[in-house]
Amino acid sequence: MADESLPIAAEGLKRYFGSGDDIVKAVDGVDLRIQPGEIFGFLGPNGAGKSTTVRMLTTLLRPTGGHARVAGYDVVSEAADVRRNIGVALQDAAIDPLMTGRELLRLQAVLYGLPKAKHGERAAELLDRVGLTAAADRRVGTYSGGMRRRLDLALSLIHEPSVLFLDEPTTGLDPMSRIALWEEIKRLNHDGTTVLLTTQYLEEADQLAERIAIIDNGVIVRKGRPAELKAEVGSPTLFIGVEPDVADRASEILAEFGELRPTAEGTLGVGLPGGSAQISAVVRRLDEAGIGVRDLELHEPSLDDVFAEATGYRLEGAES
Amino acid sequence: MTLATATAQTSGVAQTWALSRRSMLALFRQPSLVIPSLVFPLFFAALGTASYSRATALPGFPEVDSYLDFALAGAVVQGILFGSTVGATALATDIENGFFDRLLASPSTRTGIIVGRMAGGMAYGAFQTAFFVVVLLPFGLTVQGGVPGVLGLVVAGIFLALAVGALMASMALLTGSSEAVQGSFPLLFIALFFSSAFFPRETMSGVYADLADLNPVSYLVEGMRDLVIEGVSASALARAILVPAAIAIATVALALRTLDRRLGAS
Amino acid sequence: MNVATTGVRAASVGLAKRSVVNITRLPSAFLPSIAMPVFQAVSFAGTFFAITRIPGFPTSRSINWFLPLAVMMGSGFAGIGIGFTTIRDLESGFYDRIRLSPAPRASLLAGPLLAALVRAVLMTTIVLIIGALFGARPTHGIGGVLLLYVAGLGVATLGTGWGLAIAYRFRDMRGAAVMQLTLFLVLFLSEAQTPLSIMDGWLEGVTRINPFNNIIRLGRLGFVDAPITWDNTWGGLVAVLVLGALTLLFAHRSLDRLADV
Numbered sequence: 001m002a003d004e005s006l007p008i009a010a011e012g013l014k015r016y017f018g019s020g021d022d023i024v025k026a027v028d029g030v031d032l033r034i035q036p037g038e039i040f041g042f043l044g045p046n047g048a049g050k051s052t053t054v055r056m057l058t059t060l061l062r063p064t065g066g067h068a069r070v071a072g073y074d075v076v077s078e079a080a081d082v083r084r085n086i087g088v089a090l091q092d093a094a095i096d097p098l099m100t101g102r103e104l105l106r107l108q109a110v111l112y113g114l115p116k117a118k119h120g121e122r123a124a125e126l127l128d129r130v131g132l133t134a135a136a137d138r139r140v141g142t143y144s145g146g147m148r149r150r151l152d153l154a155l156s157l158i159h160e161p162s163v164l165f166l167d168e169p170t171t172g173l174d175p176m177s178r179i180a181l182w183e184e185i186k187r188l189n190h191d192g193t194t195v196l197l198t199t200q201y202l203e204e205a206d207q208l209a210e211r212i213a214i215i216d217n218g219v220i221v222r223k224g225r226p227a228e229l230k231a232e233v234g235s236p237t238l239f240i241g242v243e244p245d246v247a248d249r250a251s252e253i254l255a256e257f258g259e260l261r262p263t264a265e266g267t268l269g270v271g272l273p274g275g276s277a278q279i280s281a282v283v284r285r286l287d288e289a290g291i292g293v294r295d296l297e298l299h300e301p302s303l304d305d306v307f308a309e310a311t312g313y314r315l316e317g318a319e320s
Numbered sequence: 321m322t323l324a325t326a327t328a329q330t331s332g333v334a335q336t337w338a339l340s341r342r343s344m345l346a347l348f349r350q351p352s353l354v355i356p357s358l359v360f361p362l363f364f365a366a367l368g369t370a371s372y373s374r375a376t377a378l379p380g381f382p383e384v385d386s387y388l389d390f391a392l393a394g395a396v397v398q399g400i401l402f403g404s405t406v407g408a409t410a411l412a413t414d415i416e417n418g419f420f421d422r423l424l425a426s427p428s429t430r431t432g433i434i435v436g437r438m439a440g441g442m443a444y445g446a447f448q449t450a451f452f453v454v455v456l457l458p459f460g461l462t463v464q465g466g467v468p469g470v471l472g473l474v475v476a477g478i479f480l481a482l483a484v485g486a487l488m489a490s491m492a493l494l495t496g497s498s499e500a501v502q503g504s505f506p507l508l509f510i511a512l513f514f515s516s517a518f519f520p521r522e523t524m525s526g527v528y529a530d531l532a533d534l535n536p537v538s539y540l541v542e543g544m545r546d547l548v549i550e551g552v553s554a555s556a557l558a559r560a561i562l563v564p565a566a567i568a569i570a571t572v573a574l575a576l577r578t579l580d581r582r583l584g585a586s
Numbered sequence: 587m588n589v590a591t592t593g594v595r596a597a598s599v600g601l602a603k604r605s606v607v608n609i610t611r612l613p614s615a616f617l618p619s620i621a622m623p624v625f626q627a628v629s630f631a632g633t634f635f636a637i638t639r640i641p642g643f644p645t646s647r648s649i650n651w652f653l654p655l656a657v658m659m660g661s662g663f664a665g666i667g668i669g670f671t672t673i674r675d676l677e678s679g680f681y682d683r684i685r686l687s688p689a690p691r692a693s694l695l696a697g698p699l700l701a702a703l704v705r706a707v708l709m710t711t712i713v714l715i716i717g718a719l720f721g722a723r724p725t726h727g728i729g730g731v732l733l734l735y736v737a738g739l740g741v742a743t744l745g746t747g748w749g750l751a752i753a754y755r756f757r758d759m760r761g762a763a764v765m766q767l768t769l770f771l772v773l774f775l776s777e778a779q780t781p782l783s784i785m786d787g788w789l790e791g792v793t794r795i796n797p798f799n800n801i802i803r804l805g806r807l808g809f810v811d812a813p814i815t816w817d818n819t820w821g822g823l824v825a826v827l828v829l830g831a832l833t834l835l836f837a838h839r840s841l842d843r844l845a846d847v
Binding site for chain 3: 058062080092097108139
Binding site: 352367370372373374375379380381503510517519520523525528531 | 778780786
């Protein structure tokens with residue numbers, strides 16, 4: 001059985017959609033043990049199974065198999081208790097556009113059973129906290145994307161939950177809004193909230209998460225502290241740009257120096273056990289073979305490398 | 321004649337044809353919008369026939385075999401009102417998504433654009449009229465006017481589709497909003513209900529009868545109805561065809577004026 | 587914060603308030619929901635005026651005959667209107683937020699239901715006032731009028747149950763078409779336009795087995811000449827209770843099944 005004392009614990013969690021030949025194994029046996037007070041990053045590309053996992057942990061979706069306990073309660077048989085103890089900000093921050101921010105917070109207070117006398121006070125407090133006091137009585141339809149995200153976060157905090165789920169909280173936000181939201185998440189965590197955060201941004205996971213899990217095709221392929229995972233990849237990666245017609249020949253040469261690593265198109269990558277000291281040797285060897293080097297960069301191991309090593313490809317838009 | 325003007329002229333005809341085809345095909349590609357305009361009038365004709373068969377014996381009702389014969393004209397008009405809204409909504413959508421501006425920027429003539437748009441609706445009006453007659457024949461519908469009577473109905477349907485289509489197109493051109501076009505549909509419904517589309521004017525009383533007397537839809541429906549229940553006559557054809565034709569002249573003129581205003585405004 | 591169990595009543599009232607406030611903020615949905623029943627009552631009464639002249643017709647005032655029908659139609663739409671807004675919430679994702687709350691599942695149905703009932707009462711009252719101006723006269727005083735409210739609230743209840751259930755099953759605008767079509771069918775395949783004694787053929791057969799017909803009869807009791815007796819009342823009350831319970835049960839099951847898709 002999953003551990004009752006952990007804020008989030010899942011064992012063999014599965015979710016299949018469809019049946020027969022068309023079956024889609026969106027989540028196929030996920031194990032998670034998230035410690036109290038930690039920020040846990042759930043990393044993966046679109047469609048990897050992040051949101052499906054979050055929807056199961058937050059009682060929105062019944063698992064096909066496996067078990068999960070959140071805040072000490074079973075997500076299927078004690079769903080109401082789970083809901084009472086978690087806060088959730090879902091992808092896209094879908095909020096009723098016809099209502100004002102304050103009305104939504106008050107409705108949320110009602111739905112979470114806050115004592116009536118506290119509704120106004122709590123709404124005002126949260127509006128202030130996310131910087132929406134001035135816009136509180138405007139309809140949400142007039143809010144910008146960033147404002148909606150902040151309101152969504154405020155809505156998820158109405159009952160001071162001990163466990164917070166944030167599903168891609170910063171997707172589509174401008175850099176300023178993103179950093180502001182990161183600060184808020186850190187502050188919440190500092191006050192003792194356990195956070196499970198899903199993201200497609202490696203930088204976000206690196207910035208916020210104490211531990212991460214990389215999910216791909218419904219399966220967790222790596223799990224651990226970012227620093228440990230990077231160390232596991234070991235050597236730094238040398239990225240080299242060459243003309244396409246000599247790429248195969250260049251790959252052969254690079255393989256003499258270390259293991260080849262997946263890269264974005266148009267570049268080659270090799271892990272250099274000797275680090276920067278080996279660069280000149282690599283360039284000399286290519287030069288001897290008559291291969292011109294267009295550009296060259298040495299990267300210390302990053303989460304991107306961890307991701308690439310684990311899944312065999314790089315996240316779109318990730319810095320290489 | 322230079323080559324350029326020759327090209328412009330042939331393409332003017334070709335483009336009008338292409339636009340008509342486009343608006344016709346668009347109707348059939350949206351079954352969810354088109355099917356109600358075929359099914360609802362039939363449903364209400366069937367319902368009325370079962371509900372009101374005894375009413376045909378009342379004073380004021382013309383001599384008919386069944387309420388179905390009486391109801392056909394109303395069903396046709398109802399169906400065409402539905403169908404014309406679909407076409408005008410498509411025009412408003414074209415305006416909303418910018419396709420209409422591209423058309424205006426092309427060398428097609430302005431009337432070509434409107435005529436092309438209307439032609440689709442007119443063809444659909446003809447189809448609807450024929451469809452209702454064919455579907456209802458096995459259920460006991462008798463058209464006293466025979467084949468010429470049915471042809472008269474089809475022609476009336478075509479003119480009505482043009483008249484209503486142009487009116488709704490003016491609405492689309494005026495507002496450029498598909499929601500506004502659909503929102504004005506109830507107005508057509510009011511015009512239909514405050515007429516003799518479902519019951520004869522002779523059975524109505526008070527203000528309601530006065531309104532039905534003033535409503536041109538009454539005369540149009542009665543003309544079409546006489547083709548069904550009495551037979552072909554000059555008076556029936558005149559009311560069935562001239563009334564929608566006269567309305568069409570007015571509404572097409574309105575549509576062209578609204579188009580001019582839209583061009584002037586942009 | 588230590589959150590206590592949310593009460594069904596508080597959560598229902600909260601959700602109902604939201605529905606009522608929202609509908610007033612969407613005039614394009616709100617105005618027709620009042621105007622259409624008024625128009626239906628008046629136009630049907632005017633255009634089909636002559637049917638009251640058929641010997642044996644239950645009333646000599648055509649508005650008396652058609653006003654209750656318009657109230658049934660308007661109440662049905664007040665109910666399935668809840669289904670429309672729920673589809674909107676499901677499509678936008680806002681409904682996830684509502685499902686995430688610990689509010690008892692019953693309140694997710696009871697809240698919107700309450701809003702539909704408020705809308706139905708408002709609509710019925712307006713139709714009655716305008717109907718009176720067009721000559722509608724209750725034949726059995728306030729008691730008969732109350733029966734119209736009971737029938738209308740009943741239709742609004744089962745419309746809400748049905749609307750919510752279909753919204754949960756379809757989760758997109760196809761559901762709206764299904765709701766409207768079914769409402770039209772059950773409402774019109776009945777004595778909607780003429781009493782059983784006057785209609786003929788297939789419609790008579792369908793009407794006899796249509797449970798909805800009992801509710802329309804119940805709504806008309808206070809507006810036709812026949813006396814109100816227990817015999818012509820209980821059928822409508824039973825239909826309201828049974829159909830209301832069944833549709834709400836269906837909605838409850840469908841809400842639970844949202845967790846499976």
